[in-house]
Amino acid sequence: xxxxxxxxxxxxxxxxxxxxxxxxxxxxxxxxxxxxxxxxxxxxxxxxxxxxxxxxxxxxxxxxxxxxxxxxxxxxxxxxxxxxxxxxxxxxxxxxxxxxxxxxxxxxxxxxx
Numbered sequence: 001x002x003x004x005x006x007x008x009x010x011x012x013x014x015x016x017x018x019x020x021x022x023x024x025x026x027x028x029x030x031x032x033x034x035x036x037x038x039x040x041x042x043x044x045x046x047x048x049x050x051x052x053x054x055x056x057x058x059x060x061x062x063x064x065x066x067x068x069x070x071x072x073x074x075x076x077x078x079x080x081x082x083x084x085x086x087x088x089x090x091x092x093x094x095x096x097x098x099x100x101x102x103x104x105x106x107x108x109x110x111x112x113x
Contacts, residue, residue, distance in 0.1 A: 001042055001057055001058050001059055002035060002037035002040040002042060002057075002058050002072075003035050003040055003042070003044065003046060003047065003055050003056065003057055003058065004035060004037075004055065004056055004057075004058050004061050004065075004068050004069050004072050005017075005032065005033050005034050005035055005054050005055055005068065005072055006054050006055070006056060006061060006062070006065040006068040007054070007064075007065050007068065007099070007100070007101050007102060008050075008052040008053060008054035008101075009032045009033055009050075009052065009054035010031055010032045010095070010101035010102070010104050010105050011031050011032075011089060011091045011092070011094075011095035011098070011101060011104055012052050012054075012088055012089060012091070012092040012095055012096055013028075013031060013032060013033060013088055013089045013092065014050065014051050014052060014088045014092060015033070015082065015084075015085035015086050015088070016049040016050060016051060016085065017033070017046035017049045017050050017055060018033070018046075018082050018083065018084065018085050019049070019084070019085040020045045020046060020049050021045065021046055022041065022043060022045070023039055023040070023041050024039060024081045024083050025039035025040040025041070025076075026046075026081065026082050026083075027075060027076045027079035027080060027081055027082065028079055028080055028081075028082040028109070028110035029075055029079045029105075029106060029107070029108065029109055029110055030106040030108040030109065030110055030111075031089060031091075031104070031105065031106045032105055032106070033082065034071065034072040034075045034076050034079065035055070035072050035076065036072075036073075036076035036077075037058070037072065037073050037076070038076075039076075044057070051096075052096055067102075071105075075107070078109060079109040079110065080109055080110060080112060082110070
């Protein structure tokens with residue numbers, strides 16, 4: 001089993017999860033993070049760190065977000081690894097409580113600094 005980043009991360013991209021991850025399984029898109037299912041060691045320490053509750057065990061992903069299992073696997077192959085936390089997006093507080101953000105997901109990778 002792996003963990004999956006879902007809809008609440010979009011337009012927020014808090015990286016508290018990255019800071020506690022013991023392996024390099026998070027990948028960074030322009031406005032969301034994903035977990036590489038091949039790198040995740042299933043420890044679960046990231047789950048409680050996410051301030052928007054966007055991370056779920058694969059077998060507990062809510063039905064309405066089931067497509068995020070495939071999206072995490074897909075984008076983990078093309079987005080860069082993120083190994084250190086950074087400031088959330090400027091839109092994080094505005095979008096923190098917004099639901100159904102799938103249409104706002106950017107397929108673009110994060111810009112490398």
